[in-house]
Amino acid sequence: MTPEALNTFFSICIGFALAGALANGYQALSQRPAGFGLLQEGVAPKTFAAVPFLVFAAPFIIMRNTLRGMRLESRRFEFVMMATVIACFWSMMSGTFFLMTLRATGVIG
Known part of the structure; x- marks a missing residue:
């Protein structure tokens, strides 16, 4: 696996993790x-205020x-x-921005 592919995969994972944390945090509070x-x-x-939240939780x-x-x-x-492709691409972009x-x-090197 090339370093670029690994970086992209990591960005997608971070983006989905961030989106899930935000959406579940919102649901817990509201x-x-x-x-x-x-x-x-x-x-x-x-x-x-919902716009930046939805950008990362989308x-x-x-x-x-x-x-x-x-299902329904x-x-x-x-x-x-x-x-799924749209959500993965969006997750990659938000994960890349977050990283x-x-x-x-300076939080990570």
Whole structure:
């Protein structure tokens, strides 16, 4: 496995772990699952605060909604695969950003 492939895999894992931690933390505090409906609460500071949260929690929310839809609505395999690819790419981008932030602040070397 090349170093670039290992770095990409690590970024995807970190992105999903961060997304899961954020979404589960939100659910523990608010007693309801996080979702994209947070953006539909009108123009309010709470809505603007939801944007950065959803940027990093989106891979978990996408996969949770996709797997739930697959069980309840019998969604087609192609739709599930497309949603998985989107969630993995999003997770890779957020994981890369998170790792770059940790490196820039000196937390990791």
